[in-house]
Amino acid sequence: MEKIVILTGAGISAESGLGTFRDAGGLWEQHRIEDVASPEGFARDPALVQRFYNARRAAAAEATPNPAHIALARLQAEYPGSVTLITQNVDGLHEAAGSTGVLHMHGALSGALCPACGHRWEAPAEMAVAHPCPACGTKRARPDIVWFGEMPYHMDEILTQLEACSYFVAIGTSGQVYPAAGFVRQADAAGAHTLELNLEASAGRSAFAEARQGRASDLVPLWVA
Ligand SMILES: CC(C)NC(=O)[C@H](Cc1c[nH]c2ccccc12)NC(=O)[C@H](CCCC/N=C(/NCCC(=O)O)S[C@H]1O[C@H](COP(=O)(O)OP(=O)(O)OC[C@H]2O[C@@H](n3cnc4c(N)ncnc43)[C@H](O)[C@@H]2O)[C@@H](O)[C@H]1O)NC(=O)OCc1ccccc1
Numbered sequence: 456m457e458k459i460v461i462l463t464g465a466g467i468s469a470e471s472g473l474g475t476f477r478d479a480g481g482l483w484e485q486h487r488i489e490d491v492a493s494p495e496g497f498a499r500d501p502a503l504v505q506r507f508y509n510a511r512r513a514a515a516a517e518a519t520p521n522p523a524h525i526a527l528a529r530l531q532a533e534y535p536g537s538v539t540l541i542t543q544n545v546d547g548l549h550e551a552a553g554s555t556g557v558l559h560m561h562g563a564l565s566g567a568l569c570p571a572c573g574h575r576w577e578a579p580a581e582m583a584v585a586h587p588c589p590a591c592g593t594k595r596a597r598p599d600i601v602w603f604g605e606m607p608y609h610m611d612e613i614l615t616q617l618e619a620c621s622y623f624v625a626i627g628t629s630g631q632v633y634p635a636a637g638f639v640r641q642a643d644a645a646g647a648h649t650l651e652l653n654l655e656a657s658a659g660r661s662a663f664a665e666a667r668q669g670r671a672s673d674l675v676p677l678w679v680a
Contacts, residue, residue: 456537460620460647461527462638463542463549466627466654467671471518471548473511476629493603501595502584508598509581512564515546516580523626523671524552526679531555539616541609543628543635545600560607560635566599575599607634617641624678626652627671630659639663652678 465475476488490496491507520528531538531554541558542549547565549557567578569588576589578598586596601607617623623642630636639649639662651657651666652674660666667674 456534457622458539458616458620459530459534459537459622459624460539460616460638460642461541462623462625462628462635463527463540463544464626464628464635465544466629467523467542467675468518468521468544468546468548469627469654470521470523470670470672471546473514473518473546473548475627489603492600494605497597497602501597504597505582505584505586508564508600511545512578512580512598515548515564518546518548520548520552521672523675524548524554526676528553530679539613539620541613541616541635541638543632558609558613560601560609560613562598562600562608564598564600567596568599569593569596571595610634613638614641618645620645620647623647623649624652625650625657625659625663626675628653628657630657650678 469475491504497504527540540549540554541560543561545562545564565578567576567582569591571593572588572591574588574590582598585594587594588596617638620642623639625639636659639659643649643662649663651660651663652671653668654670655668
């Protein structure tokens with residue numbers, strides 16, 4: 456039985472109305488993404504960073520999954536235990552489409568984290584600048600998102616699945632951010648067939664055995680079928 460590992464990026468949610476990083480030219484309100492998605496940025500200007508994630512949380516709440524998300528949920532249901540779904544995205548569209556056990560390696564907009572005591576809880580729609588932690592009362596709570604310079608989540612599980620996979624597919628990702636951009640080489644080293652499904656050739660295109668260009672909502676249902 457194939458052991459399939461799937462990595463998704465912002466491109467799979469583009470047709471659900473959630474802009475990609477590249478669409479914005481890597482900017483938000485004229486701020487470099489690295490400046491609003493980093494611990495340094497949060498220390499420097501927590502109001503700006505909370506506004507950034509409150510806006511994205513509001514947009515994600517309005518968005519609905521598209522045929523690409525739905526096709527992956529169907530694949531998981533058809534082959535229980537054979538599909539590992541890793542996402543760089545912080546929206547909840549994979550789960551909204553019915554996917555389970557999604558590895559959010561960069562966290563999720565639905566989570567809040569206290570940097571003082573490590574407590575995690577469901578994020579409210581709007582987080583305040585000095586947001587109090589319900590466990591320790593410290594007023595420095597942040598979105599439970601992995602920022603630049605921080606260690607991604609679920610790396611042990613991800614590396615285990617990459618070493619055991621026979622088929623690796625990257626969907627809607629530009630292959631510019633590590634360690635996610637290196638997964639294709641780890642899968643290839645494990646002997647897996649590697650496939651890129653993307654609107655344009657990604658920065659890692661040369662590492663893939665196969666690539667199909669187009670919109671995720673067309674390519675993914677065709678690939679799953
Ligand atoms: C900029 C880059 C050079 N910097 C990094 O990679 C850094 C530093 C670094 C580490 N190792 C390196 C090695 C070399 C160089 C640099 C580094 N990495 C880190 O800091 C990482 C942490 C990075 C995570 C940061 N947080 C994010 N997200 C959460 C926040 C938030 O969301 O706000 S990253 C964020 O940006 C990335 C954006 O990329 P994509 O999702 O691919 O989106 P993009 O817009 O770029 O592209 C969209 C693609 O879709 C396509 N598309 C568009 N529409 C469609 C469509 N309709 N259909 C199909 N495709 C479509 C487009 O053509 C395009 O190709 C995603 O990962 C996303 O999650 N942490 C770390 O390294 O910790 C230590 C460590 C690690 C491992 C082990 C030990 C220690």
